[in-house]
Amino acid sequence: MNRRTFVTTGVSTLCAMPVLGFQLFEKYTTAKPAWLLEWIKIYDQNVPNYKPLKVTDINHRYVGGYMNDVEIPNPHSTAGIIAASCMLMSCPESAYYQSKELLKEVESAAWCMLKFQHTDGTIDLLDTNFHSTPDTGFILENIVPAYKFLKLANVKGSETTLELLKTFLKNAGEALTVGGIHTPNHRWVVSAALTKLNELFPDPRYVNRIEQWLAEHIDIDADGQYNEKSTNSYSPIVNRSLIIIAKGLNKPELLEPVRKNLMMTFYYVHPNGEVVTEASNRQDKGTIGNMAKYYYCYRYMALLDNNGEMAAMCRLIENTSTKNQLAGYLDYFLEDPNLWKELPASKALPTNYAKAFPYSGVVRIRRENWDATILSNNASWLTFHKGNAILQAMRVAASFFGKGQFDSVKIEQQGNVWVLQKSLEGPYYQPIAKEQIVADGDWDKMPRANRPQSEIQKMETIVKISEVNNGLQIDIDMSGTEGVPVSFELIFRAGGTFSGVTKHPKKDNAYLLTSESGSYTVNTDTIQFSPGKAEHKGSQLRGALPAMDAPTVYLTGFTPFKHTITLK
Template identity: 70%
Template sequence: MNRRTFVNTGILSVCSVPFLNLSADAFVADQKPAWIVDWIKINEAQLPGFRALKVTDPNHRYFGGYTDHVEIPNPHTTSSFIAKACILMACPESVYYQSADTLKEVEGAAAAMLKFQHTDGTIDLLATNFHSTPDTAFILENMIPAWQFLKKSQTKGAGQSLAYIQTFLKNAGEGLIRGGIHTPNHRWVVSAALVRLHGLFPDKRYLNRIDQWLAEHIDIDPDGQYTEKSTNSYSPIVNRSLITLARGLSKPDLLEPVLKNLEMTLYYVHPNGEVVTEASNRQDKGTIGNMSKYYYCYRYMALKKNNGRMAAMCRLIEQTSTPQELAGYLDYFLEDPTLWQPLPPDTPLPVNYVKAFPYSGLVRIRHGNWDTTLLSNNPGWLTFHKGNAVLQAMRVAASFFGKGQFQSEKIEQNGNKWVLRRHLEGPYYQPLDKDKISPDGNLDKMPRTLRKQSEIQELNTTVTITPTDNGVDVDLNITGTDGVPVSLELIFRPGGTFTGVSPHALQPHAYLFGGQNGSYTSGKDTIHFSSGRIEHKGVQLRGALPAMDAPTVYLTGFTPFKHTIRLS
């Protein structure tokens, strides 16, 4: 979850603005370009959506605060309101500029934030984390800009609100210099919050705590990927945090991992502007997301390094994201007017490549309007995108001793081919030797590892992927024990239509493919697949993963199973 946008999407999409040309305005340091003004108007249109979430009962503990969509008062929605309102009160272009009525709402919300805050300075993420240092740091992404913009606005009577927010910030700082974290990215989010606090209220303890985290070094691998590999959530958060640290500490070397990650991410973009998420080891694994979360980082680096590829990615993000998504980062762009400068000229983005990322366990292949991702240690070992037509995953399983779901520990290159393998064994077990038998017959004392194996069955699966001019050939070879049922799944993104397949009589969203040619169309884009094979209708085999809630095409057979399916 992006904690900057905790409010539900119904509120965040109340305003529709035409496509923004973020590169066209001449840069004048004290004059906002038209696209920034448009972003202000988007935020302005979103503010009334908070009204339905406000706690209005004066006897309620969190009176003046805001609830989530299930009516639980919480600091995240409340801080989101405070930040948005304070930003708008500081913008002369907004109807909320220096608004007394809005200030009154902010004052009540800021008072509620102090009630959400524990005596140790932390707050709770009520869905999971309590007395949470990292979630306090995420909250400061709202509360620090709120204090800065409200002070800048010179709104009459803002003293009490500023005092409430300042108390919250200083209390939070005490929590951040002591509290621990859960995951790698939290180190940099906490550090970024501390450096911003230090900029407002200088305190050597903030810097000492940052030094403790930075002493662990930035967790970026030779591929250019952070530990969590979280392309749709935490990678852009880490990049923003490191930029904040580099600026706040005057340590430009902290921009190097950002640049390295952004360079890598150029190869993680599907033709329709979505980001590859299947290799993530966080909750965004396999989710659908565009590149809007990266926009600030790419624009910052494009201008900082005069980098044409970063600029080209900015322009692609502008075309494939909604204005509402980009406007969610308005505070970053108001805080740093140098970002208003026109982007440098484009250097072409990579759109034709075969590139392996061994530390992330994936291979990316793209040719113009189609791309495929090969994945190790993943039962969904192949995806195929052609515009907005998407094969979300290809999976294969055999009913082999309840463990026949295929995935490969690694991806091997063989010339222009990529190979995935797995070897399985299914043994039987002999009676125990007398000296290994427990007198009380307790099987816990006689584990199966003490027994001799016999009649060992084997299953060897090899998948070979070969790029072609307009797609990939996928060759499957499953051998060893004969007569084992096999089921191959082609799992598509919902919303499209099929040709050349037949609905399964018993399984919802399931289709059988026994002919030579099939297709899946979404909008103007079509994925073609050939050829089919149906030798049985057991599409859900014992030991296989449950079917996904998505339209799925099945091919079935028995071992030895040798088959080629072509995607184009």
């Protein structure tokens, strides 16, 4: 189970709840808004789904804990359920307010959390990380608020559970003050967790460790993007973490990178509310995600800065996300009644632009109801969205010495044209110099780098992308060695229907554009593409990336390959 994803169905909704710590709080004096009451109800409805995942065998090592969807007991599922349960026990509007039955479940789960915890204070992410300080930081996103909510709930007999949670937290603090990390965002997750621990149990070691990480400076570039470029996962996590540290340690300067990233992200949103993910260098690369993970950050900053654009983004997120997705951040809103205020009046978001983000290797073009993303260092170098009809990748490859998959190290702007290019060579090798011949004839001891080259073949690919009326024109020119097979891919997101294309005779989910034009329709949205080119049926060329599991239209030919295709 992904520890950072709020899953919208079944018990997983609560197992992977992304919770960060919050300020110490008292009983609420302000009436909760209707939307917040709906979120509480969503959690109430999921409580019966806990039961199937609980470990009930009294002889099991992790009795009282909870399993993931492949029936492995783990601290993340268990911590998520603890956090959700404590939150509900503290809400007078919940059916589980001050529930002694739910308290019993939490107590047994808290005992299990101590079994999951190693003697050094860490826990494991069983998918990949063991004795993991950063994953301990992520776990505290659940256990810190659980402790606070349970204290607020004032359930009779909760003393043992509170002591168990406190023991877990204090043990974790020992790990967080000395443990290492893997990735840039881990620094801020660990620092946020330490910030919240310090609010509960003040310790100068916690603050010293935070300052040590902050001394490395925030990894944000001139575009407003964090190092990992992880728009569907880690960027919102970093923003939330920095807000926590800024509030907890009175460091308002840490809100500036948050502002910068949120403002940049205005330009990373598709018309249907999804976020651009193709430039990420983490596991969310190319995934489908909406902006729900950003909701807390935009709302917090919109209210803090009285910012109309951020308020407009909040409203866009509300309209393009499910209530279940937004409810994943219930804890943030319960802890801070300031977030219950009405948002400022909306100010129009950018919906008509062509904007380059050179540090990220991205160009974003949007013209109201359609948008495109051009990418460097990416074999999927163009996407095109028109409502829910989505060209999720455009690729081209030639069977050129097994290395003909095209990408471009940069995107160059020439007037109103965006240019990508790549040069390849395919040499042959002569006998090695006599004095470099080895007696045992071992090929690896006579490297090709030491051999003279001959019959050097060349391949130059230039792609030019420009705007035409209500769409894009893509000009491709592949020259050099003649007669090299070329396969050009238009890869669509599943769920639509084609017209004007011919089914590939030997490949599933593959089509040839043999006619003058074709189209792909999803509901009322249609992408048109033209003209066709089908000089052979070689869709999977040697050295090219494997076909994606998606409906794909191929244009094929041979070098010199010059073709113009239009997307509308």
